[in-house]
Amino acid sequence: MKSGFFGDFGGAFIPEILHETFQRLTRAYEEARADPEFWNTYLRLMENYSGRPTPLTFAENLSHRYRRKIYIKREDLNQTGAHKANNVMGQGLLMKRMGKRRVIAETGAGQHGMATATMAARMGFDCVIYMGAEDVERQRSNVFWMERLGAQVIPVTSGSRTLKDAVNEALRDWVGSMDDTHYLLGTACGAHPFPEMVSWFQSIIGSEAKAQILAAEGRLPSHVYACVGGGSNAMGIFQGFLDHPEVTLVGVEAGGAGLESGRHAARLASGAGSVGVAQGYKTFFLQNADGQMLDTHSVAAGLDYVGISPILAHLHATGRVRFEAATDREVVNALQELMRAEGLIAALESSHAVAQALKELPTLPEEAVVIINLSGRGDKDIFTIADALDDPGWRRFIRKKAASYPPIEE
Amino acid sequence: MSRSLPLEPFIRQRLALRAARGDAPILLMSHLVLGYPSLDENRRVIDAMAAAQVELMELQIPFSEPIADGPVIAQANQIALDRGFRVAQGLAFAAECAQRHPEVAFLIMTYGNILIAHGVERFIRRAAELGARGLIIPDWPPQEADLPMDLCRQQEGLDWIQLFTPTSTDARLNEIGQWGRGFCYCVARKGVTGSRTDFDGELSRFLARCRRATGVPLAVGFGVRSPEDIRSLTGQAEIAVVGTAALEIHLREGAEAVGRFFESLRPTT
Numbered sequence A: 001m002k003s004g005f006f007g008d009f010g011g012a013f014i015p016e017i018l019h020e021t022f023q024r025l026t027r028a029y030e031e032a033r034a035d036p037e038f039w040n041t042y043l044r045l046m047e048n049y050s051g052r053p054t055p056l057t058f059a060e061n062l063s064h065r066y067r068r069k070i071y072i073k074r075e076d077l078n079q080t081g082a083h084k085a086n087n088v089m090g091q092g093l094l095m096k097r098m099g100k101r102r103v104i105a106e107t108g109a110g111q112h113g114m115a116t117a118t119m120a121a122r123m124g125f126d127c128v129i130y131m132g133a134e135d136v137e138r139q140r141s142n143v144f145w146m147e148r149l150g151a152q153v154i155p156v157t158s159g160s161r162t163l164k165d166a167v168n169e170a171l172r173d174w175v176g177s178m179d180d181t182h183y184l185l186g187t188a189c190g191a192h193p194f195p196e197m198v199s200w201f202q203s204i205i206g207s208e209a210k211a212q213i214l215a216a217e218g219r220l221p222s223h224v225y226a227c228v229g230g231g232s233n234a235m236g237i238f239q240g241f242l243d244h245p246e247v248t249l250v251g252v253e254a255g256g257a258g259l260e261s262g263r264h265a266a267r268l269a270s271g272a273g274s275v276g277v278a279q280g281y282k283t284f285f286l287q288n289a290d291g292q293m294l295d296t297h298s299v300a301a302g303l304d305y306v307g308i309s310p311i312l313a314h315l316h317a318t319g320r321v322r323f324e325a326a327t328d329r330e331v332v333n334a335l336q337e338l339m340r341a342e343g344l345i346a347a348l349e350s351s352h353a354v355a356q357a358l359k360e361l362p363t364l365p366e367e368a369v370v371i372i373n374l375s376g377r378g379d380k381d382i383f384t385i386a387d388a389l390d391d392p393g394w395r396r397f398i399r400k401k402a403a404s405y406p407p408i409e410e
Numbered sequence B: 001m002s003r004s005l006p007l008e009p010f011i012r013q014r015l016a017l018r019a020a021r022g023d024a025p026i027l028l029m030s031h032l033v034l035g036y037p038s039l040d041e042n043r044r045v046i047d048a049m050a051a052a053q054v055e056l057m058e059l060q061i062p063f064s065e066p067i068a069d070g071p072v073i074a075q076a077n078q079i080a081l082d083r084g085f086r087v088a089q090g091l092a093f094a095a096e097c098a099q100r101h102p103e104v105a106f107l108i109m110t111y112g113n114i115l116i117a118h119g120v121e122r123f124i125r126r127a128a129e130l131g132a133r134g135l136i137i138p139d140w141p142p143q144e145a146d147l148p149m150d151l152c153r154q155q156e157g158l159d160w161i162q163l164f165t166p167t168s169t170d171a172r173l174n175e176i177g178q179w180g181r182g183f184c185y186c187v188a189r190k191g192v193t194g195s196r197t198d199f200d201g202e203l204s205r206f207l208a209r210c211r212r213a214t215g216v217p218l219a220v221g222f223g224v225r226s227p228e229d230i231r232s233l234t235g236q237a238e239i240a241v242v243g244t245a246a247l248e249i250h251l252r253e254g255a256e257a258v259g260r261f262f263e264s265l266r267p268t269t
Ligand SMILES: Cc1ncc(COP(=O)(O)O)c(C=O)c1O
Pocket: A082, A083, A109, A111, A112, A186, A187, A188, A227, A228, A229, A230, A231, A232, A233, A234, A301, A302, A303, A347, A349, A350, A375, A376, A377
């Protein structure tokens, strides 16, 4: 009866009221997975709608600077500018197969909410996005697009008013609406089958990257770097290379203000995480001695999360994936270096992978071939990035812009 | 009415007592969140409910991710934690309650991670020692819960409570029902705690399905708030669970009002 475990991690620790819903979803997912036509439809859709396959760009200038070959997997070129598109479009197709007409999702910074709203617009579903009230305040630009795309954004005011409360609120909705509604989880976390299913849709990254590097170099990479929030983009690219032990896989977590500061979201790299059960699954969480989840911190909202994919927790336990952390400061520097050297504007999340690769490159053998997964682009996050770069011109602009509006009537 | 009487005989005995007095054969179970609004307030409300002869009380140890609770209880969890609630305090408080009110059956409700962080075996031993009669852990479904269910069976008088929901198929109800100890907790609504339930034919059909799935008594919760609700449950279930409604009255009118509220709930036969 136990399913969805990866070593000691995963499972489905859900209230009984959701049991039947998860059973039905698991069946639909397993049937779709066994049907080659489903995957073909998915590939055609991603080719036509999201520009796949995304390129594996040779980073010529950085490679010259670091004297090792550096390739960049361009998930930033997806529809809505991140790998999130792979997951939402895949689950959208699954919804059609299941005959659902309404989609709900949680979102933190708004990237997953926006990707979901895009998919819903394209596929003709009603869409409700749960978002912590704090996040709604902070991430107006994403809220703006979600609403313009036709989604209803519901600010969640319970608990700590952030992502985890949005998850809980979405689950509450689903309990009462499962007959016509699909809950679209945004990363490779949560109860079975989500970690496995999301990883499956994201595996498109790894299978492309493997074929591309073989075509370009005639051999596998020596190292692959990916940032790790919930773990979906990392699982996506790592799956192309898991069976090749000679490829070093590095997951990069949010080091925030530094691991010693306690203000980070490094569940594995910090050694501060411990095994627990929350939000439906068993994994490493950042929690206190009582088992209460801690607040996490990162300059990148998408990495600011207490849990981690149970599949990655398992790959950590077996030693197949190495976990490291990059600090906010290293990340901002890496973002600028990549931008100046290659003209690529990476998301702050993705810049964690860049930062760790740049740290390690000087120590790697000269014949190293490195792939960095660029999970998303940064230009759409101009408000966050301009703040992270502490750009004086931007601040002046915002002040002037604000002054040009009439005062808010409370 | 000894303190060590296990849950099911305790329930049967109390029902028999009520029947002998000519009262409606249904028991009341209350629910409260420890540390919300404060342990002192919890103590006051527990005293008032004990005086109103509430037979069973569910003490919830707050958790930061209460996925099975509605917004009202979820908020209460968060506020208790923000005010510094610690699990050790909660367990000490539960022990105090069990001593102070030996006529009440106390159950501990919380989430799996609280047990895991404490050490599952240590937590279960402690719960049994302090006199709790049952554990209600809504995010730990039976197929994943071999270990804690075994540990409970090894303790005298501590039952792992199973949950039934209207979304469970008959096959699933039977599967869960076979693990039933003490009583089975029937979640009366396609939803979570705190929303209004229609005690209509659908509920009766659900309870009949539950009855067929287990031999232990049934408790019905999530949404009970009026004497009419209790009256319509009488005969269909052994225990009516009152949670959010009592919390709302507590916050609005204070601890003593909760005692009066429970007295008003008792059906006059
Ligand atoms: C661009 C980008 N990369 C990475 C992440 C982290 O998620 P995951 O670890 O599931 O890839 C996010 C999450 O919002 C994101 O937007």
